[in-house]
Amino acid sequence: MIAQNFEYETPATLDEALDLMEGGAKALAGGMSLIPLMKLRLAAPEKVVDLRRVPGLNSIRTADGRLHIGAMVTHYELESTPLVRTGCPLLAMAAATIGDVQVRNLGTIGGSIAHADPAADYPAALQALEAVIRIAGKGGERRMSAAEFFVDTFTTALEPGELVVETSVPLEAAGTGVSYQKCTQPASGFALVGVAARVIKEGGRVSLARVGVTGLAGSSYRAGNVETLLVGTAGGEEDVKKAAAVVAEGKEANSDIHASADYRAHLARVYTARALRAALGMAG
Amino acid sequence: MASTVTKTETLFGKRMKRKEDPRLITGTATYVDDIQMPGMHHAVILRSPYAAARIRSIDTKRALELPGVAAVFTGADVKDVGPVPCGASLPGLRVPHHHVLAQDRTYFVGHPVAVVVAADRYIARDAVDRIEVDWEPLDAVADPEKALEAGAPAVHPQWPDNKAFDYHQEHGEVDKVFAEADVVVKQRITSQRLIPCAMETRGVVAEWRSGEKALTIYTSTQIPHLMRSLVAGMLGIPENKLRAVAPEVGGGFGSKLNVYAEEALMGFVAMKIGKPVKWIESRRENMLATTHGRGHVDYYEIAAKKDGTIVGIKLKLIQDVGSYHQLLTPAIPTLSVLMMPGVYRCQNIRADIVGVFTNCVPTDAYRGAGRPEAMHGIERMVDILAAEMKMDPAELRLKNFIQPEEFPYATATGLTYDSGDYDKPLKKALEIAGYAKLREEQRAARSAGRLMGIGLSTYGEICAIGPSPATPAGGWESATVRIEPSGKVTVHTGCSPHGQGEETTFAQIAADELGVDIEDVIVLHGDTAIVQYGIGTFGSRGTAIGGTAMYFAIQELKAKIKRFGAMMLGCDEVRFEDGRCVCGKTGKSVTIQEIAAASYRAMKLPPNTEPGMVATYFWEPPNFTFPFGAHIVVTEVDKETGDIAVKRYVAVDDCGKIINPLIVAGQIHGGVAQGLGQALYEEAVYDDSGQLMTGEFMDYCVPKSTMVPWIEDSNTETPTPVNPLGIKGVGEAGTIGCSPAVxxxxxxxxxxxxxxxxxxxxxxxxxxxxxxxxxx
Structure with a gap:
């Protein structure tokens, strides 16, 4: 539980941070994943760049009909800020289920998504929200969708030296129903399976469905097959069951001491149905 | 309680906040890791990554080259340090020589191989990575039943059958009652391996004073005196040249009722380098290398008559020993056998234990130590019998309880139960739970397709361990009570509280007995340089034995106080009440403070009386105590996911007379939380190669506070005749009652x-x- 020696930097600007990131440094946000890995010497970065003094990374603002969330915004802030709770309740719901109070007070959305734990909660919500992630690098900024960003287990589309600076999600239109349903691995607090759902109904029919899944497979994903089956239906119990039944199709479910692949796939179906039911209930 | 005090309000029985809590909750308590000394060095231990491996060679050169490294020691350096002791003895017990560092072979993942000592912990840890070990991995076995199979890898090559011991106990006419029984039910029941997970990991600071040739070891232990005796022997130094200090100890649960390699090793290091050395166990080390608990595979058979009378119990018990015997490893399953009949009147029992070596860290005491396994077994079996006979499990229990008039009750396993009234807590629990109504609700739930369960356990346990002939190291406890010249009271107890609240409960008893304010009493413990020899805190013994020792020391002082009172009042008929001696004739009185001052000033002394006001008492208990209780748990199972929701938890515990209901409730709450952990979440999982798969809190689930249900706790009070205070012990009851009920x-x-x-x-x-x- 004793880290190797490393250099510790606290840049005061984003440019300075990006300069320091060159050559294989590791960015430190809330430290909820990086520090334990370093203590166990599973990670041994030579340089750690602490982003806490970089201005502008901890803001939550609205612009262009979207909610823009700085990378250093903590889970607790997302869980509790009225703007998020009303503007993008799905994100607040997912944030509220992360770890425990201490983790939520320190952990950040940018750090969490850059780490890309396959059982983290945000990815499910960000997939369902079709979030856009803004990335800064020495060569300038780029934006990509959550679906592009999350590549595989602990792997994102970030290039070496790049930093997540912001995540943006749509401000939900009135009548959008959302839910995040999670089966928690009791030791770690991570998701055995977590499912985020967003639905809009028009004229008694489901006009939009978005389903994001975490925990089941190597990476989070958007369950397009579930969405397709649900759209156009009345969103009744049979429709939900039929749609939820395909959520794990084509996915290689994780298997470990906490849950077998079969059980995880089953949980994915159960929690997809639960998330859809709750979201449909909220959509009215 | 036997007392001459006539205060209007006694503290015995009063709900009081704990005197120790302010320092604990304000972060001002001193744990081992808080100790700093000039010139102190830091040790980090290289541990085996393999469950079984031969060490072909160790090269420490690169570690020694790292600036700041003071020394590196390997097995060859410590081969003459005495073995890590096993304090238990059984006929035919195989005891492998347990070196403090591995010699040519390692036997479990986490086995200490070398120790690096450096100016700081970071350098020491870096240097560990620079030690080059040429390993030859060998086949390992981690499952005790697999270890017993022919052809299994031998944990210790000299014992290819992997048997550590066989133990047989029998009473009555077992074969006859089973042959004649109307019903026999059988079941394989496991009590899985658990990791104790004390909040504070182990830690040692050792300081060698070369001029005095004296060593001080600060260690997070439940048994400072026993540790001192045994480590002095391991290091070959005189016992009185070793001072042991257990500073604040952040939980033990049995895992610190031990003498560990690291305690002797740090003493060895300090003596070698001539400087203080600190070793603090990491959480990962704690999970790998501190003793685990439980590890039973039990095969039960229980025989009954058609009216439900239990007539016989058979048990084949496979105990996963791990790679070595730690202090009490082989004794733990024998406690399970002693308690196997539980609270039932059954005189025909047969038990066979086989202790099995595996390539895992040793098992040893863990909250309950043998009794949770026994109660889990018998309480599951009684339910299985009830189901088989289509009887209500509460009715079946009430039918088989030993009755109050039968105490003292000689059990088939050779114990004498002191006192009991087993109907009482069960009936109270049934009433609190609303049992009849619950069963109605259950019928309704079932017809609605819901899976609702009602479970109960009626446990009995063995506490106040124990009379010396029944223990490996003496089962008495000691106390010194000093009334200072100002009348303030200092108690030195030989037990070593580490969360049990005895600084409070002992002060309650002393304040009552001496008629002083509770704030005038302090309780010291855990330092062999201050406190007379003692045994320690484990087996729910601290208050029942250590508290009783203090009680008797106080009685001696009270006699002396009265002699001084008589002299000072010039009265031959004095009584001591409410902190003063009162003359029966004149009504004149003198306070305990005035008496204390006079006893030290010693201008005049009563006949045949020494100056001062100090008494020491070593109390040998005539028997164990046997608390009991009933727990009722209501659950609902989610058919879709298999999730279990604990809807209600009713606990009625009888631990004899209660000194402080708040502390008793706290012990029950914590015990139940650990029982729930075993029932629902916890398991030390080793893979087939002996790697621990649950070596972090990310994978090993200790229940969080939010996962523990509201506990509807209450008590009945059946005093024990074993001690004059009528107290039995409560440290482990919650755990023991919990898992079978769940x-x-x-x-x-x-x-x-x-x-x-x-x-x-x-x-x-x-x-x-x-x-x-x-x-x-």
């Missing part, structure tokens, strides 16, 4: 599906498979 409840929930037994931990996946009709 499992019985979930089995009851699933019984409409034909489920008869579920092994722990009852994970949702296991339950889901049962609901689906698959094997658990």
């Amino acid at each position: 499992v019985n409840s979930v089995v009851d929930a699933l019984s409409p599906l034909g489920v008869r037994h579920i092994d722990m931990p009852m994970t949702p996946e296991k339950i889901w498979k049962l609901v689906r009709g698959g094997a658990a």
